[in-house]
Amino acid sequence: MHEQQHDEPILEVRNVSKIFNAANEHQVVEMINDGRSKDEIREEAGAVVAVRDVSFSVKRGEFFVIMGLSGSGKSTLVRTLIRLIDPTTGEIIIDGQDITSMGDKELRDVRRNKTAMVFQHYGLFPHKTVYENTEYGLKTRGVPKKERRERAMSAISQVGLGGWENERPSALSGGMQQRVGIARALAHDPQILFMDEPFSGLDPLIRREMQNEFATLRAEVQMTTIFVTHDLDEALKLGDRIAIMRDGEVIQIATPGELVINPADDYVAQFVQGASPAKYMTAASIMTAMPATISDRDTAGAAIAAMTSHNSSIGFVLNDQGQLRGLVPVTRLVEIGTNGSKVPWGDVMTEAPQTGMDTPLEELLPLAVQSEHPLAVVDSTGKLVGEISQSTLLQVLAADMNDSDAVEEEAAPDTMSDIDESEVADVHRIS
Ligand SMILES: Nc1ncnc2c1ncn2[C@@H]1O[C@H](COP(=O)(O)OP(=O)(O)OP(=O)(O)O)[C@@H](O)[C@H]1O
Ligand SMILES: [Mg+2]
Known part of the structure; x- marks a missing residue:
């Protein structure tokens, strides 16, 4: 029960709009629903749509x-x-309470x-x-x-x-x-x-x-x-x-x-x-969702099926706690055949290149080039949480190189109203 509550968002914002200066709020809400632009609404109804149908939740x-x-x-x-x-x-829900x-x-x-x-x-x-x-x-x-x-x-x-x-x-x-x-x-x-x-x-x-x-x-x-x-x-x-x-x-x-x-x-x-991603980004901010994973209890057949369904030539092998044990190329499993009930993981598995979630981007490149496989991202308990492919890493770094000159001393404009x-x-x- 307590656990459950903990997973609930602490803040939920549902379809919040704020209209200023409307003679007829109802009419303006209709105009928002009809997809009319902020400028159109200001011209026709004299109202300011300051916030428009915003929804999000925060963990x-x-x-x-x-x-x-x-x-x-x-x-x-x-x-x-x-x-x-x-x-x-x-509606705005804070910690389960509708404050609206x-x-x-x-x-x-x-x-x-x-x-x-x-x-x-x-x-x-x-x-x-x-x-x-x-x-x-x-x-x-x-x-x-x-x-x-x-x-x-x-x-x-x-x-x-x-x-x-x-x-x-x-x-x-x-x-x-x-x-x-x-x-x-x-x-x-x-x-x-x-x-x-x-x-x-x-x-x-x-x-x-x-x-x-x-x-x-x-x-x-x-x-x-x-x-x-x-x-x-x-x-x-x-x-x-x-x-x-x-x-x-x-x-x-x-x-x-x-x-x-x-x-x-x-x-x-x-x-x-x-943006200069290398300066701020970490493994956690560029990783992609769970790659092909295999339980170390899987048969070779089940493991091959998991990799195939992810269109992946390798799989990350996890123990019962979800912790990363290593990686296995699909070709190795095919070699040992699909009928053996137990896979000799020690023989077919190799060490997976891995990194923590907080590793800065610039430290990921040297790790990535040491291996032809994607980098596994693990949390502090060794659980696999995502992967970073070479191509993701290159995309981010390429974006960084294009722009790194522009950012250096470009101060944000001070447009805050008093x-x-x-x-x-x-x-x-x-x-
Ligand atoms: N009390 C008000 N009456 C009428 N219009 C308002 C009022 N407060 C804000 N607005 C209008 O609502 C819109 C959003 O203003 P808001 O101050 O929320 O913007 P902001 O993103 O915080 O801007 P800034 O970066 O300048 O602080 C603007 O068009 C503003 O003119
Ligand atoms: Mg403001």
Whole structure:
């Protein structure tokens, strides 16, 4: 039962739309259903379709990035997810609870207990110290003082601000203030952390530094995160999956690797054009789904059938736990015949070239050239989770070579609209 719950998505977004300025919302919803464009709807009905029929779900522990040009609807979408903005249509399920049908009190409880949000402008209290800002959300939740102190101090040290806890925000640089915003969210220990362009107000060098530190932190903490950005580096570095938005619509959701290898259309292709995959990608982000696998209890006949059905000349041999034992060429099995009931695995199997999920792309090439076979990707317990063929690897590296000059110092355009006062109020309300 508990196991079951764990596999359920922590966040489900179903057909969410947000329309601003509609004289007649119903009519605009109809127009959306009829497939009318955002421009047409603005001209004919004077309404802005900020978010358009968006659906996705996020797994526990997943880092989900929302990316798109300015005005594509990222901030509106992320705000509807905790109803800082009420969606016009659709449902949002957080941890099994439909928050779209909730009353104010219930909603406040969900925000307080399950979510935290970090904005571009950190929303710190100027008159409170770093420590007081960090513990603020815990205090409003009624967490006892001793626990508050432990959690806040641990969060402060996690973001590298140990020793600064008694300073006020004005004594801190922009990067440090943003760390306080993150510390506050971490102290909260939310089930879902929402971040809307948290690093885009920082100058490029500090931003890179924060991204790297955050990538490390994220690997340690494993907190479900919904992260808005228009910085491709950031998206590729941090994201497990990336949703690309255009005109309010989500047009592709994919892993960084899929996005670069297989952009859904020209718009996405333009986004990922500058990507330098070798810098961010890992075995896990470019591997393809389960290759032909064989159980070490299979007869030769069953093993050959499995390989044939995958159109594969080799098979990966797994034990009962799904752990990789080795690989076997189909020709070896054919040699020993299909009627023997037990295959002498020790004789027919060779060692499979393999790698861990986190191995960076640039370290995969030397591994791959040592063997004519695809690389097996295994998790930390030795279970086979996917494979990387030579051709996948070459495709990714070729894309990288074409573009690597373009990316170097190309800073993302700073198109963030200014955030108004009510947003700072939002931060305080939900922290
Ligand atoms: N309160 C509002 N009233 C009317 N239109 C709005 C409102 N808020 C947003 N919009 C419109 O909705 C669309 C999406 O805006 P949103 O701020 O969500 O985009 P964004 O992707 O976050 O952009 P940016 O990268 O600039 O932050 C835009 O066309 C915007 O003008
Ligand atoms: Mg925005």
